[in-house]
Amino acid sequence: MEPVKILVGYVPTPEGEAALTAAAAEAELRGASVLLLNTSRGDAYIDARYANEEELAAAQARLRDRGVEVNIQQAVGTGDVAGELLKAAAAEDVTLIVLGLRRRSPVGKLILGSTAQRVLLESPVPVLAVKAPSRHE
Template identity: 85%
Template structure:
């Protein structure tokens, strides 16, 4: 089995990475670490630089998880890129980190995670970043 983790260099991305490592260990699965955004790190902070990707890979390998890395720039359809990679790589689970947003923010901006949750043919594990009060 292969697990796809949508990774961005953020607390949400780190939460998704940790959850994917746990799931991979429990299931004996490998991880496809996918970082995709609308532009490189100068344009979009969600595009991980080489050091950030190496650190994410190291965290998985330290837990004994086999990892493959893909990084891509899209034309604005991050959800589509995640779904396409999931289909192409025949993954059994997608792991995404969620951030807190107001109802108005969700309405105006849309949601990559929401689209993946609704359109994915495989289970999706949505991981919320723990609040300081948890």
């Protein structure tokens, strides 16, 4: 039986944390390992979406504390976050992709974010899209 691997698109935001939590739960259920991919759009000299060593270590510890094996990859400034996720999914033979979604205004809901939309439409494997808890929850 092939080992099960889950790809999580991680950024140090509430949405990224929600994706990490969902990926950990799925990995526990499936006996899977997790590939944590952190990337940035590269559209600024400093990008808060690009996790620093401390943020990556904390994410890694959260997964390992739950007994989940984790491998971390970072892709710098390619400008194509969806492409990086899809490329990693194919290269690493993952069975599930987990993404965090931003909350949107009523008008914004008409258009799903371009990264999430592209991954959902082009992924050869199932995609689990999760929202961060609202501030009121």
